[in-house]
Amino acid sequence: MTRHKGTALLYLSQSFASQLFFWMVFTVNLLYYVQVVEMNALQLVLVGTVLEITVLICEIPTGLIADYKGRKFSIVLGYSLIGLGFFIEGLFPTFTTILIAQVIWGIGYTCISGALQAWITDEVGLNKVDKVFINSTKYENVGNLFGILLGIVIGYISVQVSILIGAIGFLFLALYLWRNMTETRVINEKKKDSLSFIENIKSMLSSVFSSFKANIILRYVLLIACIVGIYSEGFDRLWISHIADIIEGTLSEKHMIFVVGGVQFVTSIFTIIVFQFLNRMSEKIQFKSLYKGLRLSYFILILALICFAFSTNLIGLICFFIIIQVIREVTSTFENIWFNQLITDSSKRATFFSVKGQVDAIGQIGGGPVAGLISQYTSIKIGLAASALLLSPVLFIYQKLLKTRD
Structure with missing residues (x-):
């Protein structure tokens, strides 16, 4: 019991720290792209597309490595690469070097994607991990708050410095986890067999795909992961440009950091409040109730996305942005809990999550350029509205899920 609590606390501490450093970067990086590097709408989306292509290529290989070599190895390597990628991004403000940075930190992201969920599930047990995931979202959002505040303060002086400090933070996080993480799961139980590494990997991958087929x-x-990926890339890359267009002339570029950081700060507070309430519902999650809740959440999300696209005043934009981001956190967390419960073979858990991440990347690669091109040749609000419509098929999927047996 004590060991489980210590492991859960380590997981929650990395949730806090990773989001602290992420948001020191993310609070300012789109402003960095727009104001320092002077990217246009299409370039902004292309940066995201390069990142998602990297995720697409590397998700499954790194997931297999996490299941075969060890989750701790994969997580430490991942945070190291994320730190390196952000350091290059902050040090060299050119479009080309930023594309290179996306490849490096994208590989790092795929190393931790799935490996974290698989590691904590094996360490604390499937029956206890749902509450850890929900608490993790709260810790992440507290990290968001501090990261956003630091991003605003440091970014007001220099957006590059905020990115560089966040990058260095990730390198220290990797060192901290390397020294303190334990892994009690027997790593690669098949090592005792005569199968080669390649044969083991093939067998593992074949088993995972057979599970999806069956x-x-x-x-x-x-x-669902693919559809969410299709809509999300356009929104994530264009929302700041949309706000900048609406308030153009009323604020200087220097003061945009307060709008961008402020709205993300308030969003994190609302998310913490919502998950404090949802934490009470985590003991026993019935699939039918989950499907109904997620279907309603996506319906509200689509409406909020459309309203955000066509809002013409800052207050309306901020309100709809908060609704959008809180609902995204809710749907992402509970879909991960749902998916985790569907995985019956713990030894391949990281690979299952990697396959899901790869499908999400495929969606983002397809949807991002569409939103970028629409925005480039019409307007950003039309591109955002198109992203909302691309999400709508998910409502029909949850309707079909309600007709299936648990």
Whole structure:
């Protein structure tokens, strides 16, 4: 029990620290792209597309490595690469070097994607991990608050310095986890067999894909991940430019950091409040109730996305942005809990999550350029509205899920 609590606390501490450093970067990086590097709408989306292509290529290989070599190894390597990528991004403010940085930190992201969920599930047990995931979202959002505040303060002086400090933070986080993480799971139980590394990997991958083929619910999870990826890339890359267009002339570029950071700060506070309430619901999650809740959440999300796209005043934009981001946190967390419960073979858990991440990347690669091109040749608000419409098929999927048996 004590060991489980210590492991959960380590997981929650990395949730806090990783989001602290992420948001020191993310609070300012789009402003960095727009104001310092002077990217246009299409370039902004292309940066995201390069990142998602990297995720697409590396997600499954790094997931297999995490299951075969060890989750601790994969997580430490991942945070090291994320730190290196952000350091290059902050040090060299050119479009080309930023594309290179996306490749490096994208590989790092795929190393931790799935490996973190698989590690904590094996360490504390499937019956206890749901509450850890929900608490993790709260810790992440507290990290967001501090990261946003630091990003605003440091970014007001220099957006580059904020990115560089966040990058160095990730390198220290990797060192901290290397020294303190334990992994009690038997790493690669198949090592005692005569199978080669390649044969083990092939066997593991074949087993995972067979599971998806045999289980229609798992296939629905992948389809939802793809649709979410299709809509999300356009929104994530264009929302700041949309706000900048609406308030153009009323604020200087220097003061945009307060708007961008402030709205993200308030969003994190609301998210913490919402998850404090949802934490009470984590003991026993019934799939039918989960499907109904997620379907309603996505319906509200689509409406909020459309309203955000066509709002013409700052207050309206901020309100709809908060609704959008809080709902995204809710849907992401509970879909991960749902997916985790569907995985029956713990030894391949990281690979399952990597397949899901790869499908999400495919969606982002397809949807991002579409939103970028629409925005480039019409307007950003039309591009954002198109992203909202691309999300709508997810409502029909949850309707079909309600007709399936648990």
